[in-house]
Amino acid sequence: MSGVDKSDQWVAKAQNQSRLSFGLAVTAMSEDDPRVVAISADTLDLLGLREMQARSPERVIEAGIAEQNAMGMASGLATTGMRAFVCGYAPFITARSMEQLRNDVAYANQRVVIGAACSGITLAVSGGTHHAIEDIALMRSFPNMTVLVPADAIEAWHLTHATVSLDGPSYIRLGGRYEEQAVTSVDATPTIGKADVLRCGNDVAVIACGALVADALAAAEDLESAGISVRVINMHTIKPLDNETVLAAAQACAGIVTAEEHHVIGGLGGAVAELLSEHCPTRMRFVGMPDEFAIVGPTATVREHYGMSASNIAAKCRELVELAG
Numbered sequence: 577m578s579g580v581d582k583s584d585q586w587v588a589k590a591q592n593q594s595r596l597s598f599g600l601a602v603t604a605m606s607e608d609d610p611r612v613v614a615i616s617a618d619t620l621d622l623l624g625l626r627e628m629q630a631r632s633p634e635r636v637i638e639a640g641i642a643e644q645n646a647m648g649m650a651s652g653l654a655t656t657g658m659r660a661f662v663c664g665y666a667p668f669i670t671a672r673s674m675e676q677l678r679n680d681v682a683y684a685n686q687r688v689v690i691g692a693a694c695s696g697i698t699l700a701v702s703g704g705t706h707h708a709i710e711d712i713a714l715m716r717s718f719p720n721m722t723v724l725v726p727a728d729a730i731e732a733w734h735l736t737h738a739t740v741s742l743d744g745p746s747y748i749r750l751g752g753r754y755e756e757q758a759v760t761s762v763d764a765t766p767t768i769g770k771a772d773v774l775r776c777g778n779d780v781a782v783i784a785c786g787a788l789v790a791d792a793l794a795a796a797e798d799l800e801s802a803g804i805s806v807r808v809i810n811m812h813t814i815k816p817l818d819n820e821t822v823l824a825a826a827q828a829c830a831g832i833v834t835a836e837e838h839h840v841i842g843g844l845g846g847a848v849a850e851l852l853s854e855h856c857p858t859r860m861r862f863v864g865m866p867d868e869f870a871i872v873g874p875t876a877t878v879r880e881h882y883g884m885s886a887s888n889i890a891a892k893c894r895e896l897v898e899l900a901g
């Protein structure tokens with residue numbers, strides 16, 4: 577074993593935060609592969625890269641608050657055969673470097689992994705400029721781009737490692753300085769492009785990603801006492817979407833609820849609706865941000881305000897069951 581601990585002791589270091597888990601995974605990967613390089617956009621501490629910097633300072637590049645430059649550097653390094661991991665704040669590494677993302681990374685089909693911390697409204701108190709509630713829509717619109725949304729720190733670790741199998745760019749949507757409820761076992765083996773059915777049920781299905789997977793499970797448990805059977809699907813890969821699992825849920829259940837910390841336009845809900853409209857028209861309800869910029873406040877308060885909660889997921893499920901008669 578190398579100098580970096582790869583046993584499950586990394587779980588404690590991650591502190592139930594996917595942003596730190598991503599940095600730990602990149603650090604561990606750098607010990608096995610001399611081609612791994614991290615490009616930070618002023619995120620060495622945010623993404624937990626100090627250990628990698630101490631061990632391999634020549635393979636940690638601090639670009640500063642210059643996301644466009646960081647993306648260009650990553651593309652250039654990938655051209656030489658390096659495995660580039662770009663580390664940034666989700667609202668800035670996407671919107672600010674959109675041209676470089678499109679032309680230098682996606683269009684060129686470079687093997688660049690983008691670790692985007694503080695996604696959704698985890699920086700809720702910082703206001704709309706620091707919210708990333710359109711990033712899934714932006715990223716999944718690019719050809720060649722794989723879009724991953726881990727449900728927790730454990731899944732973030734595994735999915736980061738899984739990017740070694742990809743021959744093209746990928747976007748990993750991470751949380752912020754906010755503890756995430758664990759729903760994944762340490763020895764899990766998530767597969768990119770294959771959703772995980774966390775709970776079986778045939779009355780209604782909830783397809784969730786990221787922070788709302790835990791809320792979906794809580795809603796399903798609550799509805800069980802009311803005699804409603806809920807299938808819960810963790811859609812950690814938004815692109816490529818697991819069409820087979822979505823269609824199976826649509827065929828078995830009275831309807832589908834999608835749940836995400838993202839605009840209901842263009843994200844997970846949009847991807848599921850696009851598939852179903854063509855192959856299996858199904859009643860749907862959407863849990864997520866409406867078509868507006870979010871209010872400012874504590875993350876938990878903002879989530880509750882917009883119904884990104886277990887109680888609202890349960891309410892949407894009941895509505896679909898009632899419509900089915």
